[in-house]
Amino acid sequence: MEHTSEPVALAVDIGGTKLAAALVGPGGTVVARRAAPTPAGNAEDVWAALAAVLVDLLDLAAAAGREVTGAGIASAAPMDLRTGVVSPVNIPGWRDFPVTARVGALVPGRPVRLGGDALCMALAEYHHGTGRGSGCLLGMVVSTGVGGGFVLDGRPLFGVTGNAGHVGHFVIDPAGPPCGCGAHGCAEAVASGPSMVRWALERGWRPPGGTADGVALAASARAGDPVALAAFRRCGEAVARVVTVAAALCEVDRVVIGGGVAQAWDLLGPAVVEPLADYPGLAFMRRVEVRPAVLGVDSGLIGAAALLVDERLPVEPLPVGEPAPAVI
Known part of the structure; x- marks a missing residue:
């Protein structure tokens, strides 16, 4: 990746077979990508595999002089945006896992947004694919x-x-x-x-x-x-x-x-x-x-990055451990 000051978003796409991440530039361009198999172990095993991928990309961005503006996360459901936790049906090790807080700790002071994987695909196609217009x-x-x-x-x-x-x-x-x-x-x-x-x-x-x-x-x-x-x-x-x-x-x-x-x-x-x-x-x-x-396999990553561009999106999640409002 060439040395430049152009900012990028850290995009994450969490799946049952693959944990993918990328640095995505303006216009939905994937600048660099990394992936690892999704472990079949417990919550910390899965997180360790994802964290290694993310740290690698953050190091790459720092070496190239790129500012990371924030992180967008696409994940299988169910989830709760109010607390930033996910319980993907295809990742048994993650139940009420605080993925937003964990990713946020890697990009302190920058926004972290969470969305469903299919919603992120829709966002990517809306902005950059056959959904345009x-x-x-x-x-x-x-x-x-x-x-x-x-x-x-x-x-x-x-x-x-x-x-x-x-x-x-x-x-x-x-x-x-x-x-x-x-x-x-x-x-x-x-x-x-x-x-x-x-x-x-x-x-x-x-x-x-x-x-x-x-x-x-x-x-x-x-x-x-x-x-x-x-x-x-x-x-x-x-x-x-x-x-x-x-x-x-x-x-x-x-x-x-x-x-x-x-x-x-x-x-x-x-x-x-x-x-x-x-x-x-x-x-x-x-x-x-x-x-x-x-947009193929990149749609989740491009859509995850797009979560960061709209100031009208939901506010940051509640602190981990704080109960979410009841849904009646």
Whole structure:
């Protein structure tokens, strides 16, 4: 990284398999990035791995003469912005982990902002990807799970505790399959990659290479396998129902879809768009555009950095240990 005085944000993207971080400059440019596997151990094991990545980047910024303006953190939910703690379902070692305070200790005196990973993806696409120019945007991640985040009139929608946008848990079929959240018929129980594969296997699909995953399912669909094609149609119909509900609730004018399943956009895109010709009943709901995400694996990092640019975001979290206000 060249020596310069241009400031950067420290961006963090916390996932169940990878802990990623980057220095992100103005305009969403990733200047340097680092990553480490997410340990399967206890809370301190996970933090030690993340801290090593962050310290490496902070040392790099200091050596290049770059001011670090603050830190933005994208994390899987659930979380509580009021206390800065996270309990990602895919990181068992972190339950009510004070990630905001821990990262803040590495950048003393500078702001630290926390947001959901899907919301950060939506922010990145809104500012720098296929969401540019939209008035109200829904960003969706269709992958191992189904997540979402809203950017309404330019502002990210956090909700009371930071968990707004869980569109994967819109119930699209009350009589549908059980979901990991405890409900039945959630969009995630139909449209996630593992749900698609499981549904296809139950109906006789056999992966050509022996490995039953989303990549194999997409290959079979492209080869004309009727069950694999039906799995993508079923997924697309579920996502289209989510889009219709989002359009009715928030009058979103654009939906940007990323994630592992969306890598097969040639299959997923038409499966989402075609039902949208029939589902919405009102004219404003039919105006929504559906597009693929374009920022790829950097979207969470770019979106985490974008959390720092809006002075209207939530205030700093309460001190660790102080009880949050009750949610009634």
